[in-house]
Amino acid sequence: MLRYSSPLVQIIIVGVVCLLNPGMFNALTGIGGAGQLDTTVAANANVALYTCFAVGGFFAGAIVNKLGPSTSLVIGGSTYALYSGSLLYYNHHAHQGFPVTAGAILGLGAALLWTGQGAIMLSYPTENNKGKYIGLFWIIFNLGGVLGSLIPIALNWNGSNNGTVNDGTYIAFLVLMGLGALLSFTLLPPHKVIRDDGKPVEVQKFPKWKDELVGVFKLFLDWRMLILIPMFISSNWFYAYHFNVVNAGYFNIRTRSFNNLWYWAAQIVGAMGFGKFLDTPSLKRKNRGIIGLFILFVTVMATWSGGLVFQLTFTRNGEKRDFDIYDSGYAGKLILYILYGMNDAMYQCYAYWVMGSLTNDASILARYSGFYKAIQSAGGAISWRIDALSTPYLVELLISWGLLAISFPCTFIVAMKIKETNNEVDNEKTKREISNSENVEK
Template identity: 50%
Template sequence: MFNALSGMGGGGQIDHRVGNNANTALYTTFAVFGILGGGIYNLLGPRLTLLAGCSTYVLYAGSFLSYNHTQGQAFVVTAGAILGIGAGLLWAGQGAIMTSYPPPHRKGSYISLFWAIFNLGGVVGGLIPFILNYHREKAASVCLIGLVCFCCPGMFNALSGMGGGGQIDHRVGNNANTALYTTFAVFGILGGGIYNLLGPRLTLLAGCSTYVLYAGSFLSYNHTQGQAFVVTAGAILGIGAGLLWAGQGAIMTSYPPPHRKGSYISLFWAIFNLGGVVGGLIPFILNYHREKAASVNDGTYIAFMGFMAAGTALTLAILPPARVVRDDGTRATNMTYSNVGTESWEILKLFFNWKMLLIVPAAWASNFFYTYQFNNVNGLIFTLRTKGLNNVFYWGAQMLGSFGIGYFLDFSFKSRRMRGLVGIGAVAVLGTAIWAGGLANQLRYTDGNWNRDPLDFKDSRGSFAGPFVLYFSYGLLDAMFQSLCYWVIGALADDSETLSRYSGFYKGVQSAGAAVAWQIDNHKTRLLSQLIVNWSLTTVSYPLLAVLVLLAVKDEDTVEDGESKMPKPSALPGSVDDGDAREKI
């Protein structure tokens, strides 16, 4: 994070002399205590040395916060000198650990591992000023909600992607996921109304806080083997996820300008799935040498909890729609907060809205296949460490898939309707090919038992490649399919209130399907049958989405400045239009 702060030039200040003077003081004391640091490390030991060193970084960042208000250099320069002392201690300890702890024949690998994790801090640190100082224009609000989802559902996806939440008994994860998606189905539908009542910050803060509890329940299970806490935490997470994804859907589909929604959706999806990539690295690294282990260690769950807590804190930086300026100069929506009666009526009407009915099969299918892919492909036929590696590529494939379909949906043809139809056709062709490959793989173990050694990326030679490519392709298809669904939803309206309800309805139906899918697996349904159902559901979705695009998506890509037409609180529920009157396409 210090590197990211310095990399902005002058510590992010317009007068670079402030940062220059602070850095001069810093590296002067660093030169002295870098030399003395090794001796201090030997006297105090690693914990006290590193604790003393790291504490000075907080003071240094705080000095620039103070300078923003006082314009006084003295505190910044003094903090720089103190940081030089702390950095000398920290890097002496770091060097001792990095060079002495690994075995002699593996020091190069361990040094490169440290350097990769260390520089990930610079990557994340670079995102912080980008997001927090770019949030009033262009794609920044979508980037910020993407980063929130990177930390919370992104890590949840990595946890689920190992099969059974990283436990040897998949029934624990299956039961927790059933409870999760049951409450998610309800609060996904209600979430749009709650978002309109509470606004984005409170809705997202409440939603994200439940992810930390869920990861903690698996940490508890590692010691108690008690399912009750895990299942309860899953049910609570379902409530929180309903709120989070309703808010996310509203932001992602209503904040961008109409002609760039595909690009912004793909941008969100890429940042979000980077969480799955990083989350996949966590169990891979922390369980790398546990080749015969069946359940992940405590450190894996603690790392997930840390990321989820950070994502919860980030929700406080989300802006309301009225303060977001799009890159075409318009504002997203002047959101007028609703009332319970209005939202209840509007949500009820969604079940009779022909547009929403056409999207039901796609919504049901869009998370239904996770159970099969996570538990019965990745969770069944690979070693523990390889499951983590596979997750890195599964969620990495989602980043590629979302960028590809997003660009296509925005720029391939002048007509928006034509872009939607051709996009549906492209996803349908690719999806058919990938599910056909899945069928070929499934025929190798139709009874649900992998009657050979689990595949390992180092030891299984050529037999690893085919299932690995298939799992990668499943991730590619998932992102393209869901990005397509969100693009269609975003093309149906342009105001935040309506799209929060549409997105909530989509997530509610999606979660109902997932709840059913986890119990189907729990009841030992034949894997071949599960694959056929998944393939059939996605195939049925394509023509219905095409009909929706033909009938409901208009070609005009310009809208007026977003002005909410939410009725005043005194309006009777029956007088509210279903959202079509608010379309300005």
């Protein structure tokens, strides 16, 4: 029987919150140009979003530790509806100011939401369940992309020649995102969550904001976080290429919506299989990390090789492409786009899993999550800006692919240092840091 205080139930709730907030945002963004004919509007909004996300992410771990995950998710979730509303406004007034401003606000809110989510997902499960719970979250979260993609498909199917989605699409997203923010109120505080081994979630509390901020800046002295930066920065870099180049640059509006559906559905499959593998009981944790990284390397390199072949068939300044779902040769292009989505889920699952393998302390994992999202968002801001500057499509592909390639040897170094368990180390470290903090107060 499921307990409301169990990690499983709490992670399911977080998954649904993210389904309705960033999941719907992904469905909207994944159409290409956020459903607009002029993709520079969404590109500029995303530059503002990810720039603020990057700045906010560095401090979000400290804020989440002080406010608590539930409050952080409520505040962060409310900013998604504002962004959807700004695009509804743009449909009528064509002024970029509101979407760009809403994107900046969303960046700050997303930093809180994703840091709170990361702290919950990585610290609530026991060590032998982390891969499963990460995979479960990713499945639920990406259902948002799948279900959200059905909205523009249903509302715009007969308008395949139109360049933008209709008002009803943005209104539907706005309502669902608002519901997601409200659902965050149902989350329990971490100290009320009881793990499967019968122990409560331990959260190290510092009495002052200064102590929290010092903990954040100490991440820049953690060699493991520094060497994972290539993985972090490349983990969202390719979205501008996937959505604005491949999807918006080649297909018409209904086909973009249909592609988007399968992109996020593929993420569910990728997260389900890869998350399960990362918890394989017959393998030691380090071996799972190394083998999982090798599998990821092979699938990513193979997919982007196929992407290069496809990219050589069209350019940004060439003839305008309005490829339709019923045109000859569509199946092969859809398969490539599905593989892009599956790769994304596997890559992100591994990034979270490797961070979760470094510690079980909820407060430290909140900082790790914030650091990860900050670096990831900095990369996203740069990539969306590159796209907004009308960079040649092939150049965007090569940059994305190159960053992914660089990330693998760096991540391998961290994977080689993974320990079978962190329980004893975490317990001693927590006692020592709490004692030092209490001595400072005295």
